[in-house]
Amino acid sequence: MSNICEILSVGTELLLGDIVNTDTAFIAGRLAALGFPSYRQTVVGDNDCRLADAIREGFSRADILILTGGLGPTCDDITKKAVADYFGVPLVMDEDAKADIENYFREMGRVMTENNLLQALVPEGSHVFPNRWGSAPGIAITKGDKTAVLLPGPPSECEPMFANEVEPWLAERSGCTLFSLNLHLYDIGESRAEAILKPIMEKAVNPSVAPYACEHEVRIRITARGKTEEECRLMCREMAETVLATEVGPYCYTESVTVWESKNAIVLKLIESLRNKKYTIGIAESCTGGMFSTRMADIPGVSDILLGGVVAYDNRIKEQVLGVPGEILEKYGAVSEECAAAMAEGVRKVTGADIAVSITGIAGPDGGTEEKPVGMVCFAVSDENGTATETARFNRKADRSKVRRLSVARAMMMLIRRLNTK
Amino acid sequence: MSNICEILSVGTELLLGDIVNTDTAFIAGRLAALGFPSYRQTVVGDNDCRLADAIREGFSRADILILTGGLGPTCDDITKKAVADYFGVPLVMDEDAKADIENYFREMGRVMTENNLLQALVPEGSHVFPNRWGSAPGIAITKGDKTAVLLPGPPSECEPMFANEVEPWLAERSGCTLFSLNLHLYDIGESRAEAILKPIMEKAVNPSVAPYACEHEVRIRITARGKTEEECRLMCREMAETVLATEVGPYCYTESVTVWESKNAIVLKLIESLRNKKYTIGIAESCTGGMFSTRMADIPGVSDILLGGVVAYDNRIKEQVLGVPGEILEKYGAVSEECAAAMAEGVRKVTGADIAVSITGIAGPDGGTEEKPVGMVCFAVSDENGTATETARFNRKADRSKVRRLSVARAMMMLIRRLNTK
Numbered sequence: 001m002s003n004i005c006e007i008l009s010v011g012t013e014l015l016l017g018d019i020v021n022t023d024t025a026f027i028a029g030r031l032a033a034l035g036f037p038s039y040r041q042t043v044v045g046d047n048d049c050r051l052a053d054a055i056r057e058g059f060s061r062a063d064i065l066i067l068t069g070g071l072g073p074t075c076d077d078i079t080k081k082a083v084a085d086y087f088g089v090p091l092v093m094d095e096d097a098k099a100d101i102e103n104y105f106r107e108m109g110r111v112m113t114e115n116n117l118l119q120a121l122v123p124e125g126s127h128v129f130p131n132r133w134g135s136a137p138g139i140a141i142t143k144g145d146k147t148a149v150l151l152p153g154p155p156s157e158c159e160p161m162f163a164n165e166v167e168p169w170l171a172e173r174s175g176c177t178l179f180s181l182n183l184h185l186y187d188i189g190e191s192r193a194e195a196i197l198k199p200i201m202e203k204a205v206n207p208s209v210a211p212y213a214c215e216h217e218v219r220i221r222i223t224a225r226g227k228t229e230e231e232c233r234l235m236c237r238e239m240a241e242t243v244l245a246t247e248v249g250p251y252c253y254t255e256s257v258t259v260w261e262s263k264n265a266i267v268l269k270l271i272e273s274l275r276n277k278k279y280t281i282g283i284a285e286s287c288t289g290g291m292f293s294t295r296m297a298d299i300p301g302v303s304d305i306l307l308g309g310v311v312a313y314d315n316r317i318k319e320q321v322l323g324v325p326g327e328i329l330e331k332y333g334a335v336s337e338e339c340a341a342a343m344a345e346g347v348r349k350v351t352g353a354d355i356a357v358s359i360t361g362i363a364g365p366d367g368g369t370e371e372k373p374v375g376m377v378c379f380a381v382s383d384e385n386g387t388a389t390e391t392a393r394f395n396r397k398a399d400r401s402k403v404r405r406l407s408v409a410r411a412m413m414m415l416i417r418r419l420n421t422k
Numbered sequence: 423m424s425n426i427c428e429i430l431s432v433g434t435e436l437l438l439g440d441i442v443n444t445d446t447a448f449i450a451g452r453l454a455a456l457g458f459p460s461y462r463q464t465v466v467g468d469n470d471c472r473l474a475d476a477i478r479e480g481f482s483r484a485d486i487l488i489l490t491g492g493l494g495p496t497c498d499d500i501t502k503k504a505v506a507d508y509f510g511v512p513l514v515m516d517e518d519a520k521a522d523i524e525n526y527f528r529e530m531g532r533v534m535t536e537n538n539l540l541q542a543l544v545p546e547g548s549h550v551f552p553n554r555w556g557s558a559p560g561i562a563i564t565k566g567d568k569t570a571v572l573l574p575g576p577p578s579e580c581e582p583m584f585a586n587e588v589e590p591w592l593a594e595r596s597g598c599t600l601f602s603l604n605l606h607l608y609d610i611g612e613s614r615a616e617a618i619l620k621p622i623m624e625k626a627v628n629p630s631v632a633p634y635a636c637e638h639e640v641r642i643r644i645t646a647r648g649k650t651e652e653e654c655r656l657m658c659r660e661m662a663e664t665v666l667a668t669e670v671g672p673y674c675y676t677e678s679v680t681v682w683e684s685k686n687a688i689v690l691k692l693i694e695s696l697r698n699k700k701y702t703i704g705i706a707e708s709c710t711g712g713m714f715s716t717r718m719a720d721i722p723g724v725s726d727i728l729l730g731g732v733v734a735y736d737n738r739i740k741e742q743v744l745g746v747p748g749e750i751l752e753k754y755g756a757v758s759e760e761c762a763a764a765m766a767e768g769v770r771k772v773t774g775a776d777i778a779v780s781i782t783g784i785a786g787p788d789g790g791t792e793e794k795p796v797g798m799v800c801f802a803v804s805d806e807n808g809t810a811t812e813t814a815r816f817n818r819k820a821d822r823s824k825v826r827r828l829s830v831a832r833a834m835m836m837l838i839r840r841l842n843t844k
Contacts, residue, residue, distance in 0.1 A: 013634050015460055017451025017681065018643070020444050024465075029439025038437055039472055041465035043446075050461055072635075073613050113617045154635065156824055191495045195535045212435050213494075213576065221440070259439065283712075283733065289719025290705075290712025293733040297711025300787055300822055308739040311705065311715040313730040321732075321743075321772055350743055365722055400722055402578055 005031050005038045006062040008054055010070035010079050011153055012045040023068045023151070023158045029259045030162060034171060035178040035225070036064070046070060051082045059086070059146050064170075069153030071136040073115040079150055080139065084123035087143045091121040094128050097137040104135050129165040133157040138165060179232030181240055183220040184265045185251040186413050193218050196247045207232075207239045215402065216409035219262065220248070253416060267295050270412045273419035274305040274355070279383070281415075282351030283309030284322055284343040286334065286360035287377065292408045307351045312343060312360075322346030335360055337378050337389035344380035345387055355383040355419070359411050361392075363403045377407045381418050390414060425595055427453050427460040428484040430476055432492035432501050433575060434467040445490045445573070445580045451681045452584060456593060457600040457647065458486070468492060473504045481508070481568050486592075491575030493558040495537040501572055502561065506545035509565045513543040516550050519559040526557050551587040555579040560587060601654030603662055605642040606687045607673040608835050615640050618669045629654075629661045637824065638831035641684065642670070675838060689717050692834045695841035696727045696777070701805070703837075704775030705731030706744055706765040708756065708782035709799065714830045729773045734765060734782075744768030757782055759800050759811035766802035767809055777805040777841070781833050783814075785825045799829045803840050812836060 007024050014021055024041050031038050040061065044054045051070075058065045070079030084091050098120035105112035119136040122128055129138030134157035139150040149166055151158045185193060190213035194201070197220065201209045207224035220243055224235035244252060254269040256262040274281055283293050290311045296302055310321050315334055318324040324342040332338040340358045348356035361377025368374035375394040380387055394406050429446050436443055446463050453460050462483065466476045473492075480487045492501030506513050520542035527534035541558040544550055551560030556579035561572040571588055573580045607615060612635035616623070619642065623631045629646035642665055646657035666674060676691040678684040696703055705715050712733045718724055732743050737756055740746040746764040754760040762780045770778035783799025790796035797816040802809055816828050 012632070014447070015450055015463065016454045017447045017449065018634060018641075018684075019636075020442060020447040021463075022442050025436070025439045025442040027439070028437055032438045039467060039469070040476070041437065041443075043463035045461060047461070054462070073616075110611060111614065113613050115617065116613055154637075156637070156821070160821075189532060191535045191538050192533065194495075195537065210434070212440060214441075215576075215578065262440075280736075285712070287719070288716070289728075290707070290715035290731070290733060291719075293712030293735070294710070294716050297709070297713075297733075297735060297785075297826075298823065303736060306711075306735050308733040308735040308743075309712070310732055310743075311712060311719075311730040313715070313719060313728045314702075314725065317730040317773055320774070321730075351739055352742070399578070399582075401720065404719075 002063060003036050004062045005036045005064045005066060006058045007038065007041045008058050008065055008067045009041070009043045009153075010046065010051060010067060011043070012047075014043045014069075015045045022155050023153065026155070026159050027066055027068070027151075027162055030167060031066075032178055032180075034167065036170065046078055048078055048082060051078060052085065055082055055086050055148075063145055064147045064149065066149045066151065068151045068158055071119065071139075071150060071152045073113075073119050073136070077118075080121060080123060083139075083141065083148045083150060086148070087123060087141060089124040089141075092124045094120050094122045094126070094137070096130070097122065097128055100130055100137065101135050104131075127169070129161055129169075131157060131161060132164075133160050140166070140169065177227065177229050177232055178223060178225050179229055179236060180221055180223040180257070181233075181236035182256045182262050182265070183222070183240060183243060183248075183252045184254050184256065184262075185218045185220065185248055186216070186253050188218060188248065188251040189213075190218050193220065193248050193251075197243060200242060200246070204239065207235050209239060209243065216406055217266070253413065264299060266409055266412045266416075267299060270416055270419075271296070271299060271302060271305060273416050277354075277419055279354040279419070280305050280307050280352075282307050282347045282353030282356040284347035284356065284358040285309065285311050286313060286318070286343070286358075287363040288359045288404045288407055289313055291404055292357070292359060292411060295408055295412075307353050309351060310347050318343060322350065333372070335362055335372050335376060335378055337380065337391055340378040340380035341382070341387045341389050344382035348382050355381065355415070357381050357411050357415055359407050361403070361407055363400045363407075365400055375403050377403065377410070379407075379411050379414055381414055383418075388414075388418065424485060425458050426484045427458045427486045427488060428480045429460065429463045430480050430487055430489045431463070431465045431575075432468065432473060432489060433465070434469075436465045436491075437467045444577050445575065448577070448581050449488055449490070449584055452589060453488075454600055454602070456589065458592065468500055470500055470504060473500060474507065477504055477508050477570075485567055486569045486571065488571045488573065490573045490580055493541065493572060493574045495535075495541050495558070499540075502543060502545060505561075505563065505570045505572060508570070509545060509563060511546040511563075514546045516542050516544045516548070516559070518552070519544065519550055522552055522559065523557050526553075549591070551583055551591075553579060553583060554586075555582050562588070562591065599649065599651050599654055600645060600647050601651055601658060602643055602645040602679070603655075603658040604678045604684050604687070605644070605662060605665060605670075605674045606676050606678065606684075607640045607642065607670060608638070608675050610640055610670065610673040611635075612640050615642065615670050615673075619665065622664060622668070626661065629657050631661060631665065638828055639688070675835065686721060688831055688834045688838075689721060691838055692841075693718070693721060693724060693727060695838050699776075699841055701776040701841070702727050702729050702774075704729050704769045704773030704778040706769035706778065706780040707731065707733050708735060708740070708765070708780075709785040710781045710826045710829055711735055713826055714779070714781060714833060717830055717834075729775050731773060732769050740765060744772065755794070757784055757794050757798060757800055759802065759813055762800040762802035763804070763809045763811050766804035770804050777803065777837070779803050779833050779837055781829050783825070783829055785822045785829075787822055797825050799825065799832070801829075801833050801836055803836055805840075810836075810840065
């Protein structure tokens with residue numbers, strides 16, 4: 001059995017673009033980590049014929065088909081029937097799942113309508129994964145060398161069910177391990193990074209080396225395949241040292257292993273840098289409106305370093321809460337290094353933090369001028385050694401959200417560099 | 423020509439789950455709005471053979487194949503070659519695209535490496551969409567009744583290029599219009615909404631009626647197909663009145679038309695409600711860490727109503743900046759309606775806002791107790807008429823991020839209700 005997997009998502013809301021397919025990204029990441037090869041992902045709508053086609057086609061290429069969505073209680077939830085038909089078995093009531101659903105509604109204090117019990121119907125011969133995060137149970141069914149795994153569509157149920165129930169079940173099938181190490185680079189473009197790394201990438205087979213351009217950084221992903229995680233880790237480490245010895249080395253600000261670490265690399269590095277210095281932080285935000293603070297509070301357990309801050313969207317707040325002098329606002333404007341410096345110093349004072357950061361800029365789409373265009377953002381960092389300021393002019397092609405996200409990343413890097421100097 | 427579309431995304435990073443396929447959701451939403459039927463979405467990796475298979479299979483079902491990704495300058499960018507091979511044409515240098523790329527790098531002040539110019543190679547006979555948001559141009563090529571549209575993968579380029587360049591080009595092909603109206607319901611579950619609406623849904627063909635469960639709400643999507651948008655609008659309006667006349671009516675807090683409006687329905691309704699009252703708002707956040715303010719600042723042009731606020735993550739900030747009495751923190755704790763009330767009153771005073779809101783809770787995963795479990799969140803709203811408080815206990819199955827997102831939605835609804843009373 002070669003364990004080739006495909007992910008098949010079922011839902012007209014995906015075809016209509018009403019929701020983003022985060023389930024597939026999550027499952028794909030876990031399958032890769034488990035060492036299950038996967039070469040295709042498919043989405044179909046709530047249509048019996050097209051779903052049946054997609055199941056048949058999926059099994060013509062893959063051994064394991066992971067289906068998400070269409071397990072709910074409504075009449076357009078058709079996945080179980082389609083899978084039962086493919087395997088030629090009837091749907092039967094699973095008494096444990098039925099009891100679970102009744103309990104779930106009792107515990108939530110919500111009224112259970114009759115259609116909710118349809119969620120306890122499963123293809124005959126299925127293994128049932130209990131749903132501790134919602135009501136529809138997950139299902140696995142194997143016939144011959146083909147296995148279908150059915151998961152509920154809502155990400156808040158699909159993700160933990162996959163991680164906690166399906167993974168241990170799949171891991172037994174897998175003989176080998178895949179392990180990835182990411183190097184996170186700031187202030188260098190993908191093309192330049194690839195031009196530098198080309199000689200290494202062309203020779204690298206196991207581990208492989210590949211660059212990925214993200215919004216605010218470039219990641220170099222080093223992936224090893226081997227018998228054990230430990231063996232893969234060593235292979236990745238050795239390759240990482242080779243990569244870091246090139247011209248990209250100085251751009252690398254941190255490394256990550258898991259998808260979660262990789263997504264949060266910059267904020268995790270900031271938190272680590274603050275902890276190393278035993279520094280608390282206070283934040284003053286104008287155009288980013290609280291996004292910097294939110295990103296920090298995304299990470300559990302930051303209360304030792306994150307005091308809080310002030311969202312000074314309106315100039316009145318800059319003056320009255322942060323104590324930015326009216327003359328600075330008049331003479332230089334709210335988007336100026338002078339204002340940023342006063343905001344950082346003000347929030348450091350107001351919060352009593354060891355270090356403070358401020359962001360003030362023009363996120364757009366309106367409000368730009370010739371002199372201060374949309375995408376111009378000023379930053380300041382202030383601690384006992386003084387206050388430093390910077391101005392960035394993000395690509396005028398960037399939209400409001402992107403300017404704000406790039407600003408948060410830039411402010412975090414400014415802090416990381418200051419905290420890691422000498 | 424029936425204009426059936428499929429979206430084919432190319433990128434090993436999608437198969438590995440490194441990134442979420444937001445391009446497909448965006449394009450799918452726009453295709454639906456344009457009235458182009460689409461029954462399948464596919465993802466393949468950077469592999470010549472599997473991409474060629476997917477292109478052939480896609481064209482066996484669809485007339486228009488929209489491909490995203492694999493247009494970049496690196497050696498694993500293979501989409502153009504695969505499409506050129508399918509149509510049996512060579513890749514040729516497009517001089518306009520070449521000049522564009524050179525300009526782009528000059529303007530950005532970044533070094534252009536030789537491989538960047540590979541982005542100006544296009545299949546012979548292509549229509550080229552200039553890329554005003556990045557470097558790789560988009561491409562459309564038609565042979566007989568099959569059309570391929572190639573777009574760059576980064577969402578910050580793919581989305582505006584599709585909206586601004588590809589849509590007008592596609593719209594000419596489309597004879598009919600699809601129009602959707604969403605009704606946004608709060609405080610009712612999907613099963614209950616569907617049970618109520620079942621008789622309507624079963625009869626409804628055009629317009630169709632379908633419920634979608636989102637994290638914090640249920641949306642009823644009414645979709646009409648017709649000759650003109652105006653005609654569709656009227657059909658949807660009539661059906662909306664039928665739906666609102668049922669028991670779900672009282673749960674509907676707003677309506678939306680575009681994907682952007684639908685995603686931001688709750689914050690847009692809040693902003694509208696504040697503007698109607700000519701109220702400015704101040705925000706005090708503990709566990710949400712600035713997420714409420716960020717959501718408001720996501721919307722362009724809110725400076726007339728959004729003053730700002732205080733992120734009081736640490737109790738010191740609650741006391742020193744917001745003036746929450748130490749006795750309240752000692753006697754009731756930071757997660758209490760008493761503390762929430764003092765936070766809202768404090769931030770109203772500090773910011774000088776007409777109305778203020780506060781959020782303080784236990785987002786988890788740690789910090790919960792028997793009496794105050796993870797998921798318990800207290801809220802307060804304060805204006806000249808006084809201060810109201812509420813406590814929510816979100817499902818203990820919810821994770822940290824979800825508790826925080828649900829808290830923001832709940833606080834917004836609390837404000838919307840207060841602002842729209844009498």
